[in-house]
Amino acid sequence: YSTQNSGIEFKENSIQVNDTAYHRDDWTNVTPTVLSKLERKLHLQPRNPIGIIRQLIEDHFNDFATFNNVSPIVTTQQNFDDLLIPKDHPSRTKSDNYYFNKDTVLRAHTSAHQLQGLASGANKFLISGDVYRRDEIDSSHYPVFHQIEGLAYFGGQDEDQVAAIQADLEKAKPIPANIEIVDDTVIHAGNPKQDRHSQVVMTPLVAHLKHSINSMICHLFADEPNLKVRWIEAYFPFTSPSYEVEIFYQGEWLEVLGCGVVQQTLLDKGNRHDAVGWAFGMGLERLAMVLFGIPDIRLFWSQDNRFIDQFTPGQINKFQAFSKYPPCIKDISFWLPPTEWHDNNFCESIRGVAGDLVENVKVIDDFVHPKTNRRSLCYRIMYRSMDRNVTNDEINEIQEKVRSTVEQEFGVELRE
Ligand code: FA5
Numbered sequence: 062y063s064t065q066n067s068g069i070e071f072k073e074n075s076i077q078v079n080d081t082a083y084h085r086d087d088w089t090n091v092t093p094t095v096l097s098k099l100e101r102k103l104h105l106q107p108r109n110p111i112g113i114i115r116q117l118i119e120d121h122f123n124d125f126a127t128f129n130n131v132s133p134i135v136t137t138q139q140n141f142d143d144l145l146i147p148k149d150h151p152s153r154t155k156s157d158n159y160y161f162n163k164d165t166v167l168r169a170h171t172s173a174h175q176l177q178g179l180a181s182g183a184n185k186f187l188i189s190g191d192v193y194r195r196d197e198i199d200s201s202h203y204p205v206f207h208q209i210e211g212l213a214y215f216g217g218q219d220e221d222q223v224a225a226i227q228a229d230l231e232k233a234k235p236i237p238a239n240i241e242i243v244d245d246t247v248i249h250a251g252n253p254k255q256d257r258h259s260q261v262v263m264t265p266l267v268a269h270l271k272h273s274i275n276s277m278i279c280h281l282f283a284d285e286p287n288l289k290v291r292w293i294e295a296y297f298p299f300t301s302p303s304y305e306v307e308i309f310y311q312g313e314w315l316e317v318l319g320c321g322v323v324q325q326t327l328l329d330k331g332n333r334h335d336a337v338g339w340a341f342g343m344g345l346e347r348l349a350m351v352l353f354g355i356p357d358i359r360l361f362w363s364q365d366n367r368f369i370d371q372f373t374p375g376q377i378n379k380f381q382a383f384s385k386y387p388p389c390i391k392d393i394s395f396w397l398p399p400t401e402w403h404d405n406n407f408c409e410s411i412r413g414v415a416g417d418l419v420e421n422v423k424v425i426d427d428f429v430h431p432k433t434n435r436r437s438l439c440y441r442i443m444y445r446s447m448d449r450n451v452t453n454d455e456i457n458e459i460q461e462k463v464r465s466t467v468e469q470e471f472g473v474e475l476r477e
């Protein structure tokens with residue numbers, strides 16, 4: 062398999078991306094569909110809402126160095142080990158990630174580049190890019206999305222650190238009245254400060270982290286009549302204490318970012334033993350869906366002019382829906398093999414065959430035969446293109462391929 066002009070080639074023993082060959086092994090599970098996204102770089106498109114938000118965030122953090130063109134192909138060392146993620150952590154599994162081979166993976170988060178950011182020498186930096194996770198298919202989940210990472214650190218003795226943090230806080234603008242921030246988090250044993258840190262430094266450092274994030278959100282939502290933001294406790298192996306920030310949207314709390322005080326062992330690895338710092342990682346799609354009123358995460362990938370022509374660099378405006386092309390719906394039912402069944406792997410396999418024509422996959426029947434105890438599932442697959450009409454013949458052909466692929470790949474017994 063090779064995609065036209067893209068520099069990507071699937072060979073028998075390796076996968077070639079531009080000038081680099083990645084040998085295949087038991088871990089290999091990247092697909093042509095997912096690799097076809099490498100060249101899109103939506104976060105660098107000035108008219109795409111993802112690019113617009115990335116730029117607005119960079120403008121807001123105007124004393125941060127920016128890195129937004131780092132390759133998403135990273136080592137497992139970068140994606141996991143450098144971030145102190147244990148060897149047996151569930152986030153490393155093949156069913157959650159896209160591996161080239163056991164040592165090479167498509168980054169699952171921009172945190173994979175924190176050490177490179179530290180090595181740059183900048184004491185405040187942002188890293189944005191496309192990230193990849195194997196996941197279900199629906200209007201808010203897509204296997205490729207975008208994150209922006211921020212990291213700031215302060216070096217020297219405790220007094221120097223506190224003085225630098227305070228100097229920033231004195232310059233900071235107050236939170237405007239249209240924004241309500243709900244935050245009852247405190248540093249306590251369940252979400253502790255690190256042993257090497259003194260409370261004298263942590264109190265202003267956490268205040269600096271919280272103010273930096275709250276004021277970024279205020280900057281993005283400046284035109285929102287009333288916005289509610291909530292801080293809750295979280296856990297990440299690479300920060301402590303750790304938090305998540307949520308925005309109240311359409312009656313629900315929507316998680317937009319994770320953050321916390323950088324683990325000192327990570328700063329040690331980056332040769333900043335003397336410094337303390339904070340970091341955050343934020344999903345750009347979630348924010349863009351709220352800010353631009355975009356109902357389906359797949360729209361960001363649309364090459365239809367009716368989409369991209371609606372946006373202007375540097376500006377947030379509400380998306381006007383245009384009529385969708387009609388869907389084509391097909392069901393597939395089968396008896397499961399005796400082995401374990403993972404929805405993710407099944408969805409991924411469909412995506413491998415049908416690419417972006419799959420809008421939605423859901424179970425519509427789940428049945429266990431009373432005598433044989435065999436389990437049968439029926440999935441409904443909704444096919445639709447964002448850019449054109451699909452024909453029934455074309456979808457029938459794809460559905461046939463889906464049927465034979467799942468039969469071979471998972472050993473299911475197809476039913477009519
Ligand atoms: C992380 O990825 C951490 N690296 C964040 C971090 C960075 C913590 C630095 C501490 C310090 P998480 O998996 O929760 O965490 O993802 C962060 C954000 O990415 C989420 O809050 C959400 O906004 C976005 N996100 C995660 N999964 C998806 C998805 N499937 N689709 C769209 N956005 C997603």
Ligand code: MG
Nearest residue numbers: 305316318319
């Ligand atoms: Mg999370």
